[in-house]
Each structure stands twice: as C-alpha cells, then as structure tokens.
Amino acid sequence: MIVEQRTYTVKPGAVPAYLDLYVREAMEVQKKHLPRMVGYFSTDIGALNQIIHMWGYADLNERARCRAALYEDPAWQVVVKKLLEMIEVMETRILVPTAFSPIK
Template sequence: MIYEERDYRVKVGKLAEFVKLYGEYGLPLQKKYLGTFIAYFTTEIGELNHVVALWGYNSLDERAEKRKAMLADPAWQDYLARVTDLLDRQETRILTPVSYSPLQ
C-alpha cells in the first residue's frame, strides 16, 4: 500500500470556508472515486492555515486511474471552481510505510 499526503495552504481567514466546502462537495466525490480515505487534518500549532489529507492506494497505477476518472467528472470541476481562490499552495507526497509501520 502507498499513501498520498496532500497538504494545502489556505489563504488567511479562509480555512473554515475551505473545510466546509470540502466536506460538502469535495469529500463525497473523492470517496466515490479515490482510494481509501485515511484522515483529514487542520493545523493548530506551527504553520497555520494548512489542511492535510491522507489517502491510501494499492499502487501508483491505481492512484492515477482513479484520479483520472474523478478529474473527468463535471461535479469535480464545479468543486474546484468553488475552492481555487481559497488556496495559496498545494503539495503532494507519496509515502511508503516502513516494515514496522502500523499502516501497511
């Protein structure tokens, strides 16, 4: 299993709006198309205005196939139009657990 960590830096004062829109529009679509939904976090201490999402996939090929299907859905494009102006930066990492990690 591989894990995708998606880190979004949200514009100051827009975090609550972004989280609400994601819960209402983005997450239901992602659950429909993507891999295993692991977690969703906001930052409380340190660099603020961040959202971190974790998704699990069997492989990079599976991830690419599922994301391609989601990106083709007009409802996903509608969601992106709602949140694009709320974001400042996005980073994505693919993480592979070590042998003793509880997440395999």
C-alpha cells in the first residue's frame, strides 16, 4: 500500500470556505473514484492555512487509474475549478509504510 499526502496552502482565511465547499460539492465525487480516504485535516499550529488529505492506494498504478477517472468526471471538473481558486500552493508526497506501520 502507498499513501498519497496532498497539502494545499489556501489563501489566508479560506480554510472554512474551502472545507465547506469540499463537503457540499466535492467529497462524494472524490470518494466515488478514490478508494480509501486515510484522513482529511486542517492545520491549527505551525504553517497555517493548510489543508492536508491522505488517500490510500494498493500501488502507483491504482493511483493513476483512480485519479484519471476522477479527472474525467464532469462533476469533478466543475467543483475543482472552484476549489483551485482558493489554493495558492499544492504539494504531493507518496508515503510508503514501514514494516511496523499500523497501515500496511
């Protein structure tokens, strides 16, 4: 298993609006295509105005297939434009569990 960690730095003060839009219009579309939401977070201490979400995949091939299907979905194409208006910086990391990780 791999975990994709996506960190979005949004415009100052935009975290509540981003999360509200995500829950109302984006979450179900995304969960339809991406197999396992590991977690969805916002920062409180440290670097502020960040949203971090993690998604689990069997491997990079599954990730590529799932993300391609997501981006082909017309509902996603509409909402992602709205979300992108609030994002200033996007970062993605692929995490590989250690042998002793509870997530394998």
